[in-house]
Amino acid sequence: MHDDVERILFSEQEILGGIDRVAAEVTEAYRGVDFTVVSVLKGSCVFASDLIRRIPIPLELAFVSAQSYREGTTSGELEVNYFPAGDEIEGRTLLLVDDILDTGRTLQALTDELTRRGARDVRSCVFLDKPSRRAVSFEADFKVFEVEDLFVVGYGLDYAGRYRNLPFVGGLRPEVLTSAAAGADRVDV
Ligand code: 5GP
Ligand code: MG
Numbered sequence: 001m002h003d004d005v006e007r008i009l010f011s012e013q014e015i016l017g018g019i020d021r022v023a024a025e026v027t028e029a030y031r032g033v034d035f036t037v038v039s040v041l042k043g044s045c046v047f048a049s050d051l052i053r054r055i056p057i058p059l060e061l062a063f064v065s066a067q068s069y070r071e072g073t074t075s076g077e078l079e080v081n082y083f084p085a086g087d088e089i090e091g092r093t094l095l096l097v098d099d100i101l102d103t104g105r106t107l108q109a110l111t112d113e114l115t116r117r118g119a120r121d122v123r124s125c126v127f128l129d130k131p132s133r134r135a136v137s138f139e140a141d142f143k144v145f146e147v148e149d150l151f152v153v154g155y156g157l158d159y160a161g162r163y164r165n166l167p168f169v170g171g172l173r174p175e176v177l178t179s180a181a182a183g184a185d186r187v188d189v
Contacts, residue, residue, distance in 0.1 A: 043099030
């Protein structure tokens with residue numbers, strides 16, 4: 001698995017340093033506020049679990065699950081297949097946590113839907129931001145790192161379901177990206 005990675009963009013140590021910084025920002029923003037971290041499955045589970053353990057104020061945790069119909073490494077139509085229960089959304093202050101902000105469609109759609117379902121305040125925190133790829137005008141309130149327009153894996157981010165368990169973020173070798181595994185057209189975000 002490690003041999004498929006061409007270069008490492010963020011090491012495990014750099015990642016944890018970046019998360020310390022963002023966790024402090026989130027802590028200041030939500031001090032004294034009753035809020036819920038909503039982790040977008042599957043990609044953000046690694047980031048969310050490191051992030052929440054660095055936020056030393058009370059919070060609740062919830063999950064939302066979305067899938068995107070896509071071709072290869074570009075995102076397509078979003079289908080949300082799991083939402084938190086109504087009382088976990090209605091009147092609540094939510095912080096959506098996602099692995100990467102790419103076109104912005106996922107977080108825009110989730111923010112709109114959670115607001116429609118009665119959330120009082122919805123902000124977002126992303127591990128990575130690829131501003132060059134934005135298709136809708138959505139910006140995250142908190143972000144750890146910006147990345148260039150390159151398909152990355154590791155630290156929760158997958159390619160064809162794999163590589164989420166790499167402890168760092170890296171770019172795959174071109175041969176891997178064009179191999180037979182590229183068939184999946186319905187993927188967890
Ligand atoms: P958006 O809706 O912002 O276009 O896409 C967000 C989702 O696309 C992410 O949650 C992630 O699943 C996927 N995605 C976008 N860029 C990358 C990338 O570079 N690597 C991986 N593994 N997934 C990506
Ligand atoms: Mg994904």
